[in-house]
Amino acid sequence: MGLGSAIEPAIELVGIDKKFGAVHANKNINLTVAKGSIHGIIGENGAGKSTLMSILYGFYQADQGEIRVSGRPVAIRDSQAAIAAGIGMVHQHFMLVENFTVLENVMLGAEGGQLLAKGTSSVRKELKRLESDYGMEVDPDAVVEELPVGTQQRVEILKALYRGAEILILDEPTGVLTPPEADHLFKVLRVLRDQGKTIILITHKLREIMAITDTVSVMRRGEMVATRKTAETTVEELAELMVGRRVLLRVEKGDAAPGEVLMSVRHLTVKDSRGVVMVDDVSFDVRAGEIVGIAGVAGNGQSELLEAIAGIRKPTSGEIWIDGKPVAGFDPRRLRDLGLAHIPEDRHHMGLVLKFEENENAILGYHRDRRFGRGPMLDLDAVRKEAEEKIAKYDIRPPNARLRTANFSGGNQQKIVVAREIERDPKMLLIGQPTRGVDIGAIEFIHKRIIDMRDAGKAVLLVSVELDEVRSLSDRILVMFAGKMVGEKPGDASEQTLGLMMAGIAA
Amino acid sequence: MSTASVQLPGWINYGVIPLINLVLAFFFSGLVVWAIGENPFEALQLLLVGALGRGEGIGFTLFYTTSFIFTGLSVAVAIHAGLFNIGSEGQAYLGGLGAALVALSLDRYVPWYVTMPFAVIGSALFGAACAAIPAWLQAKRGSHIVITTIMFNFITSSLMNYLLVHLLIVPGKMAPETRTFLPGGQLPKLDWLIALFGGKLGAAPLNFSFLIALVMCFLIWVLVWRTKLGYEMRTLGVSPSVAVYAGIPYARIVMIAMLISGGLAGMMALNPVMGASGRLQIEFVGGAGFVGIAVSLMGRNHPAGIVLSALLFGILYQGGAELSFDMPSITRDMIVVIQGLVILFAGALEYMLRPAIVRLYQQVGGGR
Ligand SMILES: Nc1ncnc2c1ncn2[C@@H]1O[C@H](COP(=O)(O)OP(=O)(O)OP(=O)(O)O)[C@@H](O)[C@H]1O
Ligand SMILES: [Mg+2]
Numbered sequence: 001m002g003l004g005s006a007i008e009p010a011i012e013l014v015g016i017d018k019k020f021g022a023v024h025a026n027k028n029i030n031l032t033v034a035k036g037s038i039h040g041i042i043g044e045n046g047a048g049k050s051t052l053m054s055i056l057y058g059f060y061q062a063d064q065g066e067i068r069v070s071g072r073p074v075a076i077r078d079s080q081a082a083i084a085a086g087i088g089m090v091h092q093h094f095m096l097v098e099n100f101t102v103l104e105n106v107m108l109g110a111e112g113g114q115l116l117a118k119g120t121s122s123v124r125k126e127l128k129r130l131e132s133d134y135g136m137e138v139d140p141d142a143v144v145e146e147l148p149v150g151t152q153q154r155v156e157i158l159k160a161l162y163r164g165a166e167i168l169i170l171d172e173p174t175g176v177l178t179p180p181e182a183d184h185l186f187k188v189l190r191v192l193r194d195q196g197k198t199i200i201l202i203t204h205k206l207r208e209i210m211a212i213t214d215t216v217s218v219m220r221r222g223e224m225v226a227t228r229k230t231a232e233t234t235v236e237e238l239a240e241l242m243v244g245r246r247v248l249l250r251v252e253k254g255d256a257a258p259g260e261v262l263m264s265v266r267h268l269t270v271k272d273s274r275g276v277v278m279v280d281d282v283s284f285d286v287r288a289g290e291i292v293g294i295a296g297v298a299g300n301g302q303s304e305l306l307e308a309i310a311g312i313r314k315p316t317s318g319e320i321w322i323d324g325k326p327v328a329g330f331d332p333r334r335l336r337d338l339g340l341a342h343i344p345e346d347r348h349h350m351g352l353v354l355k356f357e358e359n360e361n362a363i364l365g366y367h368r369d370r371r372f373g374r375g376p377m378l379d380l381d382a383v384r385k386e387a388e389e390k391i392a393k394y395d396i397r398p399p400n401a402r403l404r405t406a407n408f409s410g411g412n413q414q415k416i417v418v419a420r421e422i423e424r425d426p427k428m429l430l431i432g433q434p435t436r437g438v439d440i441g442a443i444e445f446i447h448k449r450i451i452d453m454r455d456a457g458k459a460v461l462l463v464s465v466e467l468d469e470v471r472s473l474s475d476r477i478l479v480m481f482a483g484k485m486v487g488e489k490p491g492d493a494s495e496q497t498l499g500l501m502m503a504g505i506a507a
Numbered sequence: 508m509s510t511a512s513v514q515l516p517g518w519i520n521y522g523v524i525p526l527i528n529l530v531l532a533f534f535f536s537g538l539v540v541w542a543i544g545e546n547p548f549e550a551l552q553l554l555l556v557g558a559l560g561r562g563e564g565i566g567f568t569l570f571y572t573t574s575f576i577f578t579g580l581s582v583a584v585a586i587h588a589g590l591f592n593i594g595s596e597g598q599a600y601l602g603g604l605g606a607a608l609v610a611l612s613l614d615r616y617v618p619w620y621v622t623m624p625f626a627v628i629g630s631a632l633f634g635a636a637c638a639a640i641p642a643w644l645q646a647k648r649g650s651h652i653v654i655t656t657i658m659f660n661f662i663t664s665s666l667m668n669y670l671l672v673h674l675l676i677v678p679g680k681m682a683p684e685t686r687t688f689l690p691g692g693q694l695p696k697l698d699w700l701i702a703l704f705g706g707k708l709g710a711a712p713l714n715f716s717f718l719i720a721l722v723m724c725f726l727i728w729v730l731v732w733r734t735k736l737g738y739e740m741r742t743l744g745v746s747p748s749v750a751v752y753a754g755i756p757y758a759r760i761v762m763i764a765m766l767i768s769g770g771l772a773g774m775m776a777l778n779p780v781m782g783a784s785g786r787l788q789i790e791f792v793g794g795a796g797f798v799g800i801a802v803s804l805m806g807r808n809h810p811a812g813i814v815l816s817a818l819l820f821g822i823l824y825q826g827g828a829e830l831s832f833d834m835p836s837i838t839r840d841m842i843v844v845i846q847g848l849v850i851l852f853a854g855a856l857e858y859m860l861r862p863a864i865v866r867l868y869q870q871v872g873g874g875r
Contacts, residue, residue, distance in 0.1 A: 061866070310752075311754070312751055312752060331754050331756070332751070332752060332753065332754035333753075333754030333755075333756075334754070335754075336754060342752070344752055349748050349749075350748055350749055350751075350752035351749070351752065352749065353741075353742055353745050353746055353749050355745050356741075356742075356745070360738070364742070364749070364752075364753050365752065365753040365754060367735055367738050367739070367753070368735055372735075373735065376734045376735055376736060377733060377734055377735070378733055378734055378735050378737070378738055380733070
C-alpha cells in the first residue's frame with residue numbers, strides 16, 4: 001500500500017468475503033486502517049461498502065476472512081461484540097428513540113444497574129466530559145425528535161463515544177445534513193482524530209473525501225481496487241477508479257427554452273401538524289422547458305412546499321394551478337393523472353415500501369394504470385416486465401426485480417424511485433433530493449435525465465440541500481428562508497450570493 | 508439489518524421454522540402431561556388417533572377446521588391492511604343471525620342449494636355490518652380498531668342473547684334457540700368426501716361450508732396478491748406514509764378491508780348454524796373468533812398457511828376432546844393449556860428461534 005510499515009493499524013480486514021445468494025458483495029477484501037486517522041471509503045452504489053462495514057460492526061458474518069483490532073484477531077458475532085472491541089457505528093438512518101431525551105438515548109442499553117437515578121447522574125457527568133473534550137454541545141434534556149438532523153447525528157456519535165468507541169464508522173453521514181451541519185460534523189471528526197480516535201467514513205461526495213480524510217480506499221463491484229493517500233490523489237483520479245471510466249463531474253446543458261406556464265403557485269400557505277406556518281404566502285411559476293430550483297437551508301419550508309404541491313399535505317390557503325387547472329386539495333392520485341410526477345425527498349418514508357419486491361415498487365402510485373392489469377386485477381407479468389426494463393435502463397444492481405427492496409443498496413433504491421417517476425414521461429416533475437446517496441456515475445446519469453426532461457418541454461421543480469446540485473441544474477433559482485421566498489436569481493448565481501440569501505441576510 | 512432482514516428461502520420460513528416451533532410446543536405439552544402423571548406418548552397417540560384415526564374423527568376435525576379457516580382469513584385480511592381485528596368473534600355471532608334469517612325464510616320453499624348463496628351473502632352482510640362501525644370510527648375518527656372491535660364483541664353478544672331469548676325463541680320452549688331449519692335451510696354433510704378415503708362420517712358434522720371455506724381461501728389469495736385493491740391494502744399495512752404518497756385513500760381501504768374481514772367472520776356461522784345444528788343457538792361461536800387470531804398468526808396471514816394452522820387447531824380441538832374422554836385426569840382445562848402452548852410457540856414466539864436459525868443457515872453456507 002505504500003504507506004510504510006511504521007503505522008500502527010487500528011483495524012485490519014484480511015480476506016473478507018461475503019455473498020448474498022448470487023450477489024458477491026465483498027470479494028476477498030483486504031484493508032488496513034491506521035490508528036488516529038480518518039479513512040475514507042468510496043465506491044459506486046452496490047459496491048459493497050455498507051456490507052463491509054456491517055461485517056465489521058457485527059450485523060453480518062463474513063463467509064471468510066479475519067478481522068483484527070489493534071493487531072489482535074477478533075470474532076465479531078454481533079454489535080455487542082463490536083462495541084466491546086471498541087467499534088462504534090453511526091447509521092445513515094438514525095437509531096434513536098424519538099420521544100426520549102438525549103440523555104435517555106445515550107444511556108439506553110447501557111443503563112448500568114437497576115436504579116435509573118444513579119445511572120442518570122453518571123451519564124450526565126460523562127456527557128459533560130465528552131462535550132467539553134470534543135466540542136459537541138448538546139442539551140442532554142432535549143427531546144430527540146425536536147432536534148435538527150445534525151444534532152441528532154451528534155447524539156449518535158455521543159452514544160458511540162459513551163460506550164467507549166475508539167473506532168467510529170460513519171456510513172454516508174452527510175447525506176441528510178445541511179452544509180453548515182456537515183462542516184460542524186467535520187470539525188468534530190477532526191477533533192476526534194486529533195485525540196487519537198480512528199474514523200472510517202463512507203461518502204459519495206469526493207469533495208468531502210478531499211477535505212477531511214487522510215487515506216482513501218476505493219471499492220468497485222465488491223472488490224477493493226485501490227488505496228491512496230488523500231494528499232497524493234485528485235478528484236478526477238478517484239472518480240475514474242470508482243467508475244472505471246472518466247466521469248463528467250459537471251453538468252452540461254444548453255439554454256432553456258421556456259414555454260407556457262405549467263405549474264403555478266399563488267399565495268400558498270402551509271402549516272405543519274403543530275400549526276406552525278412552514279410555507280408563508282409563496283407565489284411562483286414554473287414554465288414548460290425549464291428547471292426551477294429552490295435553494296434553502298433544510299427546514300425552511302421547501303419540504304412542505306413540495307408536499308403541498310404533490311397533494312400530500314393540505315395547504316392552509318392559497319392556490320395551486322397545474323396545467324391550467326386549480327388543484328389545491330387534490331389527492332396525489334388525481335395529480336398523477338394530470339401528469340404530475342414526484343420524486344420524494346425521503347425514499348424510505350415515502351418513495352418505497354422496503355418490504356415489497358422491487359417490481360412492486362416500480363409501479364407504486366401508478367398501480368391503477370390499465371397497463372398493469374385490466375379492471376381490478378394486477379397483471380404480475382406486466383409489472384415485472386416494466387420493472388425489468390427500468391432496471392436495465394437505469395443499471396439498477398443487482399438486476400433482480402424479485403429481490404426485496406430493502407436488500408438493494410441505498411443508491412440503487414434511489415434509482416428505483418427516479419426510474420419510476422421519470423419513465424412515466426410526466427408533464428410536470430417535482431424532485432426532492434434527487435441524488436441523495438447516489439454515486440457520481442449515477443448522479444451524472446440522473447442529472448442528464450432531468451435535463452432531457454427539461455429539453456422535452458417538461459416543467460421541473462427541484463429542491464435540494466446540495467447547493468451545487470441546484471446551481472448546476474436550475475435555469476432559475478428561488479431562495480427560501482423561514483417559509484418565504486426571499487428572492488430569485490439566475491441559474492449561474494454565485495454560491496456566496498445564494499448563501500447570504502439562504503441565511504436571510506440579503507435579498 | 509441484523510438477522511431480521513435476512514431473506515430465508517421459503518422452505519425454511521414456512522416449513523422448518525413452524526415445524527420446530529410445533530415440536531417445541533408438543534414437547535412442553537408432553538412435560539405438562541408427564542407432570543400430572545400420565546404417559547405423554549400415550550396421550551399424543553390418543554390425541555392423534557382421536558382426531559385422525561377414524562372417518563368420524565376426521566369429520567369432526569375438519570368441521571372445526573372449517574370454522575377456523577373462516578375466522579383465520581378474517582383476521583388475516585385485516586392484518587394485511589395494518590388493522591388488528593379482534594372482533595371476529597362478535598362478527599361471526601352476528602353473521603349467524605344473517606344466515607338464520609335466510610334459512611328461516613327460505614327453507615320451506617326451495618332446496619338447500621338455492622338457499623345457500625343467499626345464506627352466504629346474508630351471513631357475510633351481517634358480519635360486515637358488525638365490523639362497519641369500528642371500521643368507520645378508525646377510518647374517520649382514528650379510534651383504535653382493537654378497542655372498538657373488542658367492545659363490539661360485547662355489544663353483539665348482548666344483542667344476540669336478547670334476540671334469542673325474547674324474539675327468536677320457539678314459543679313454549681326453554682332453550683334460547685330458533686326452530687330447526689328444514690332441509691332446505693341446511694347445508695348437506697360431506698359423507699362422500701370421507702367416503703372417498705374409505706371412511707365413514709358417522710355423526711360428525713362436516714358439511715358443505717368446508718368447501719366454501721376453501722373457495723374463500725383462494726379468493727382471498729387472489730384479492731391480496733393479484734388485485735390492485737390488495738396491493739393498496741398491503742402498502743397501507745406496511746407503511747401508511749408511503750400509502751399517502753402513492754395516493755391510496757386511507758379511509759376507503761380501511762373500510763373495505765374491515766368489511767371483508769367482518770364478512771369472512773360472518774360466513775363462519777354457516778358451518779355451525781346451517782351445517783351442524785340446523786338452528787341458531789346461543790353462544791354458538793364458542794371462541795372460534797379468537798382462535799382465528801392464532802390461526803392467522805401461525806399461518807403467516809397466508810391462506811395456505813391458514814388452512815394448515817386451522818387444521819392443526821382442528822386436530823387439537825377434536826383430539827383434545829377424545830383425549831380428555833379417554834384420560835380423565837386430562838381435563839378440558841388441560842387441553843386448553845396445550846392449545847395455549849401451541850399458540851405461544853407457534854404464534855407468539857415466532858421470532859424466538861429465528862435468529863439462531865438464520866445464523867445456522869448462514870454458517871451451513873446457505874448464503875451462497
Ligand atoms: N441482505 C441482503 N440480501 C441480499 N443482497 C444484499 C443484502 N444486502 C446487500 N445486498 C447486496 O449487496 C451489494 C452491496 O450492497 P451494499 O449495501 O454494501 O452497497 P454500498 O456500497 O453500500 O452501496 P450504496 O452506495 O448504494 O449504499 C448490493 O448489490 C446489494 O444489493
Ligand atoms: Mg451503503
